[in-house]
Amino acid sequence: MESYGGPVAEVRGETGRDVDKPKVVLGVSGGIAAYKACELLRRLTESGHDVRVVPTASALHFVGAATWSALSGKPVSTEVWDDVHEVPHVRIGQQADLVVVAPATTDLLAKAAHGLADDLLTNTLLTARCPVVFAPAMHTEMWEHPATRENVATLRRRGAVVIEPAVGRLTGVDTGKGRLPDPAEIFEVCRRVLARGVREPDLTGRHVVVSAGGTREPLDPVRFLGNRSSGKQGYALARTAAARGARVTLIAANSALPDPAGVDVVSVGTAVQLREAVLEAASDADAVVMAAAVADFRPAVYAAGKIKKKDDREPEPITLVRNPDILAEISAERARAGQVVVGFAAETDDVLANGRAKLKRKGCDLLVVNEVGERKTFGSEENEAVVLGADGSETPVAHGPKEALAETVWDLVAERLR
Numbered sequence: 072m073e074s075y076g077g078p079v080a081e082v083r084g085e086t087g088r089d090v091d092k093p094k095v096v097l098g099v100s101g102g103i104a105a106y107k108a109c110e111l112l113r114r115l116t117e118s119g120h121d122v123r124v125v126p127t128a129s130a131l132h133f134v135g136a137a138t139w140s141a142l143s144g145k146p147v148s149t150e151v152w153d154d155v156h157e158v159p160h161v162r163i164g165q166q167a168d169l170v171v172v173a174p175a176t177t178d179l180l181a182k183a184a185h186g187l188a189d190d191l192l193t194n195t196l197l198t199a200r201c202p203v204v205f206a207p208a209m210h211t212e213m214w215e216h217p218a219t220r221e222n223v224a225t226l227r228r229r230g231a232v233v234i235e236p237a238v239g240r241l242t243g244v245d246t247g248k249g250r251l252p253d254p255a256e257i258f259e260v261c262r263r264v265l266a267r268g269v270r271e272p273d274l275t276g277r278h279v280v281v282s283a284g285g286t287r288e289p290l291d292p293v294r295f296l297g298n299r300s301s302g303k304q305g306y307a308l309a310r311t312a313a314a315r316g317a318r319v320t321l322i323a324a325n326s327a328l329p330d331p332a333g334v335d336v337v338s339v340g341t342a343v344q345l346r347e348a349v350l351e352a353a354s355d356a357d358a359v360v361m362a363a364a365v366a367d368f369r370p371a372v373y374a375a376g377k378i379k380k381k382d383d384r385e386p387e388p389i390t391l392v393r394n395p396d397i398l399a400e401i402s403a404e405r406a407r408a409g410q411v412v413v414g415f416a417a418e419t420d421d422v423l424a425n426g427r428a429k430l431k432r433k434g435c436d437l438l439v440v441n442e443v444g445e446r447k448t449f450g451s452e453e454n455e456a457v458v459l460g461a462d463g464s465e466t467p468v469a470h471g472p473k474e475a476l477a478e479t480v481w482d483l484v485a486e487r488l489r
Contacts, residue, residue, distance in 0.1 A: 094120075096125055097124045106133060111257055114254065124147055126147065126192070149190055164196065169201055169203075170201060171204040172196075172203075173204075177209050183231075203230075205234065206260075207223075208250065211245070232316055235318065256329060259331070260314045267314070274315040275317070277317045279312050279317045282305060284325050285300030286364070288369035301326070302325075308480060309321040310477075311477040313332065320337065345365060361414050367394055402414075411437070411487045413439065414435040415441075417441060417442075419443060440457050440459055454476045455469065
C-alpha cells in the first residue's frame with residue numbers, strides 16, 4: 072500500500088502490532104501566521120499522525136522548505152511538476168484522512184471556493200475526499216469583505232469546516248478579528264474532525280450558544296459565593312460544535328481555560344451578567360446549551376468595603392436573594408421557532424428522580440443529569456451522565472472523556488434540529 076508516493080508510515084502498538092498512522096496533509100498558505108503552523112505540525116506528528124506539508128510558493132517566503140522537511144520528515148514541494156511519475160497532484164489528496172490549511176489566506180479561500188488549481192495545494196484540495204479544515208488568518212477588513220464571506224459560506228455549504236478567526240493583535244499595530252487561532256486549539260479541532268471520520272459537519276450553518284464555568288456572586292471587594300465548576304465540559308461542548316461546523320458563541324463564567332479555536336468567547340462574572348449575555352446571543356441561535364453552573368442565590372447587599380472581624384462577636388447574617396432562572400426563561404420564551412434548549416443538572420442524590428423533575432420544571436428539550444461531588448465531575452477531564460429528553464427518552468453516556476458526552480449532546484441536538 073502506498074501513501075503520498077511512498078510506503079505507508081506505521082507505528083507499533085503496545086501489543087507489537089503495526090498500525091497505520093492517520094494521514095494528514097498540512098497546507099500552508101502565504102501569510103505571516105505561517106510560522107505558527109510549525110507548532111501545529113509538531114503536535115500532529117508527536118500525537119502519531121503521518122503528516123505531509125504542502126505549502127504555497129508564497130508560504131515559503133515566511134518559512135522555508137528545509138524547516139517543513141525537517142519537522143515532518145518528508146520532502147516538501149509546491150509544484151505539480153515535481154515527482155510527476157507519482158502523480159502527486161492527485162495522490163496526495165486521494166490518500167489523505169484529513170486536509171487542514173493553516174493559515175488559510177483570503178487568496179487561498181477564494182481559489183478553494185472557485186475550484187482553481189494552479190499549484191500543488193489547490194490541486195490537493197480538489198482531489199481530497201476526506202474532511203477538510205480551513206483556519207483563516209488575515210486582516211479584519213479582508214475577513215469581513217463580502218467576497219470573503221461568500222467564499223467561506225460556499226466552502227461550508229460544501230462540507231468543509233472553516234474555523235472562525237480569533238480576535239487579537241494582527242500585523243503592525245492593527246488589532247481585530249482575523250488572527251490565527253492558537254495552534255493547540257486548531258489541533259483539537261483536527262483531532263475531533265478525524266475522530267468523526269468522513270461524516271458531514273452536521274451543524275454547518277447553525278448558530279449555537281454554550282455557557283460554561285461557574286458564576287461568582289460578590290460579597291465584598293475580596294470575597295464571593297461560587298462553585299467548583301472548571302468550565303471544562305462547556306468548553307468541550309464548544310470545541311465539538313465548532314468541529315461539527317457550527318458558529319459557536321461561548322459565554323464563559325470565570326474560566327481560565329484557553330479560548331477554543333473558531334469560537335466567539337464572551338466573558339462574564341455573575342449570574343445576572345450571564346443572563347444578559349445568553350439572552351443576547353440566543354436571539355438568533357438554533358440551540359442553547361446551558362452547561363454553566365449558575366448560582367441560585369446572591370447576597371442581597373454588596374459590602375463596599377471588606378467585611379472584617381469585630382472583636383469576638385459573631386458576623387452579621389448574610390441575606391440571600393434569588394438569581395434569575397435563565398434555563399426556565401429561555402425555555403419558556405424561545406427566541407425563534409424550533410430552537411433547541413439543553414440544560415444541565417448537577418445532583419448529589421436521587422439523581423434521575425431529581426433530574427426528571429427538573430426537566431419538567433425547566434421546560435427544556437434535553438437535560439444532562441450527572442452526579443457531582445468533591446471528587447466527581449467538577450475539575451475532572453471525564454464525565455458520566457444520562458441525557459433525559461422531554462419526549463421521555465433516556466440516553467446514558469458511560470464514564471469517559473468530556474468530549475464524548477459533548478458528542479452525544481450534539482448528536483441529540485442535531486437530530487432535533489433536523
